Amino acid sequence: xxxxxxxxxxxxxxxxxxxxxxxxxxxxxxxxxxxxxxxxxxxxxxxxxxxxxxxxxxxxxxxxxxxxxxxxxxxxxxxxxxxxxxxxxxxxxxxxxxxxxxxxxxxxxxxxxxxxxxxxxxxxxxxxxxxxxxxxxxxxxxxxxxxxxxxxxxxxxxxxxxxxxxxxxxxxxxxxxxxxxxxxxxxxxxxxxxxxxxxxxxxxxxxxxxxxxxxxxxxxxxxxxxxxxxxxxxxxxxxxxxxxxxxxxxxxxxxxxxxxxxxxxxxxxxxxxxxxxxxxxxxxxxxxxxxxxxxxxxxxxxxxxxxxxxxxxxxxxxxxxxxxxxxxxxxxxxxxxxxxxxxxxxxxxxxxxxxxxxxxxxxxxxxxxxxxxx
Amino acid sequence: xxxxxxxxxxxxxxxxxxxxxxxxxxxxxxxxxxxxxxxxxxxxxxxxxxxxxxxxxxxxxxxxxxxxxxxxxxxxxxxxxxxxxxxxxxxxxxxxxxxxxxxxxxxxxxxxxxxxxxxxxxxxxxxxxxxxxxxxxxxxxxxxxxxxxxxxxxxxxxxxxxxxxxxxxxxxxxxxxxxxxxxxxxxxxxxxxxxxxxxxxxxxxxxxxxxxxxxxxxxxxxxxxxxxxxxxxxxxxxxxxxxxxxxxxxxxxxxxxxxxxxxxxxxxxxxxxxxxxxxxxxxxxxxxxxxxxxxxxxxxxxxx
Numbered sequence: 001x002x003x004x005x006x007x008x009x010x011x012x013x014x015x016x017x018x019x020x021x022x023x024x025x026x027x028x029x030x031x032x033x034x035x036x037x038x039x040x041x042x043x044x045x046x047x048x049x050x051x052x053x054x055x056x057x058x059x060x061x062x063x064x065x066x067x068x069x070x071x072x073x074x075x076x077x078x079x080x081x082x083x084x085x086x087x088x089x090x091x092x093x094x095x096x097x098x099x100x101x102x103x104x105x106x107x108x109x110x111x112x113x114x115x116x117x118x119x120x121x122x123x124x125x126x127x128x129x130x131x132x133x134x135x136x137x138x139x140x141x142x143x144x145x146x147x148x149x150x151x152x153x154x155x156x157x158x159x160x161x162x163x164x165x166x167x168x169x170x171x172x173x174x175x176x177x178x179x180x181x182x183x184x185x186x187x188x189x190x191x192x193x194x195x196x197x198x199x200x201x202x203x204x205x206x207x208x209x210x211x212x213x214x215x216x217x218x219x220x221x222x223x224x225x226x227x228x229x230x231x232x233x234x235x236x237x238x239x240x241x242x243x244x245x246x247x248x249x250x251x252x253x254x255x256x257x258x259x260x261x262x263x264x265x266x267x268x269x270x271x272x273x274x275x276x277x278x279x280x281x282x283x284x285x286x287x288x289x290x291x292x293x294x295x296x297x298x299x300x301x302x303x304x305x306x307x308x309x310x311x312x313x314x315x316x317x318x319x320x321x322x323x324x325x326x327x328x329x330x331x332x333x334x335x336x337x338x339x340x341x342x343x344x345x346x347x348x349x350x351x352x353x354x355x356x357x358x359x360x361x362x363x364x365x366x367x368x369x370x371x372x373x374x
Numbered sequence: 375x376x377x378x379x380x381x382x383x384x385x386x387x388x389x390x391x392x393x394x395x396x397x398x399x400x401x402x403x404x405x406x407x408x409x410x411x412x413x414x415x416x417x418x419x420x421x422x423x424x425x426x427x428x429x430x431x432x433x434x435x436x437x438x439x440x441x442x443x444x445x446x447x448x449x450x451x452x453x454x455x456x457x458x459x460x461x462x463x464x465x466x467x468x469x470x471x472x473x474x475x476x477x478x479x480x481x482x483x484x485x486x487x488x489x490x491x492x493x494x495x496x497x498x499x500x501x502x503x504x505x506x507x508x509x510x511x512x513x514x515x516x517x518x519x520x521x522x523x524x525x526x527x528x529x530x531x532x533x534x535x536x537x538x539x540x541x542x543x544x545x546x547x548x549x550x551x552x553x554x555x556x557x558x559x560x561x562x563x564x565x566x567x568x569x570x571x572x573x574x575x576x577x578x579x580x581x582x583x584x585x586x587x588x589x590x591x592x593x594x595x596x597x598x599x600x601x602x603x604x605x606x607x608x609x610x611x612x613x614x615x616x617x618x619x620x621x622x623x624x625x626x627x628x629x630x631x632x633x634x635x636x637x638x639x640x641x642x643x644x645x646x647x648x649x650x651x652x653x654x655x656x657x658x659x660x661x662x663x664x665x666x667x668x669x670x671x672x673x674x675x676x677x678x
Contacts (some may be wrong), residue, residue, distance in 0.1 A: 039500050040500075040601075043501060174648065183544075208595070243522075262502075263504055264596075
């Protein structure tokens, strides 16, 4: 409740500060924020929204807004990490004629919205979603500022090889993001001449993985790679360890939330996670962490820096375009030429994806993630 | 692991899963037996029960600890609270509709389900809640077979609850009245049986059992959230149909069968676990084609 109420109150407050600061005649620039604020991924969504709100407030306060004093105003569309809900949210944002949209966390929920924003010709900065399936679905109005599944599969391959793993069990949840990562990892792994002991699938929301755990143990796998999200991942990690699985467990970047420790408890110790660089591991983020903690009373989560960058990038592109014309903004976004942002330099490939890999390996220690150095 | 050990392990795990399904399926089947309603809000009572158990545990854990004793007391509190909630739901939402066409009351049940789900959504902000307990990971290793203490306690508790229910229905005056109401409500009314009270008791017991399953699932798996009742509600309904909806022993049997099917379905050679549900639900179709009333269902009016 408190999270939910916070969101409403903070949105209202933001609106209030906007209206009091704005030169009365200048209309605000409305940006859509598409994140899951309810459902299994609400933690991430709230966190991303907070970071974007911080960025918007900074731009409004420091530079007096954009385009000669027009303030940024944020409106949320709750994707709920669900393809149907996210399309509804996207249509609502499009009908409010937002200048641009920043967000996109779950790839499966982001993919169908690409068409919605494409048809309405709305510039879209995808901050976290990183399935390679988004690339062909992008009509050209969207850019992705997180590294894609390809980069993560490569990081996973290097990691498991470095650990001397021979045979790997891969578990996904059948959605665009986790299936994509699982397939890419399997292909990279077999191409490198290793064995895939088990390639499994579980239903979202299922709580009992005992049969799956038995199968993995029986398959002789010496490592398990969970490619989906933390809520069910925490349960799998817990049940794997409960049933005496001794091998390496690694989880993808959908599971690198601190909440994994809440759900898996002791079992999450020694679990590895692949992650885009979170605020703790970014030298440039010290001020950001301090500001975030001062405003929201909690530490920024794993996608906060990317969300912050996404909004800053959108604002920069609007400034560069010099107007709220969609085509000009899209052109400005794609012209990003490697300027330094919080999470590192941004420039795009011709496919509108980030032109570098930003994955790091983390290890669960003492109930939190630490940077893993082999 | 040999195929034999593996088979045994699947059997044990399937029974644990089946015990959950059976407890939830009982509520479906009892309500259907008495007022011929498919109570689609039943899965959400399971979810409410998990949250009530969580609240109960934080109340009593200071005194009793968060081990099995604390969880057991929390479970009783949750059963009581959710049982009463079930009675209130019946009085407010279903009772005035008893004379209405069957479809209207079915839609009401869907509405109740959405009300419970969305109430939990706004109260928890859609977040997962970690259900912290002091339960260990320990268990018995019988050869290659692993049986955790938690699983043993869980199946035993479910077993005791089911036996108690069976005794209640077959041996007590209220149980007899319940069976009578299932056969002919009008006749019961004429014979001076308080039909409303019998229906209330049925809802109380059904909801209480769902709450027991919810609390145990929360404690066993370690996390709860507002949508957790959906999938299990669907599965428990399936279990009730396999066993023959309206039949109490049928619900228990159906739950266990479904749990076993899912457990074995993961291990079909040469195809992956993504075929598990295809396998499980093909069996459901097969059962219904061969015996449309379910395994223990009877085609005559008496259903209880």
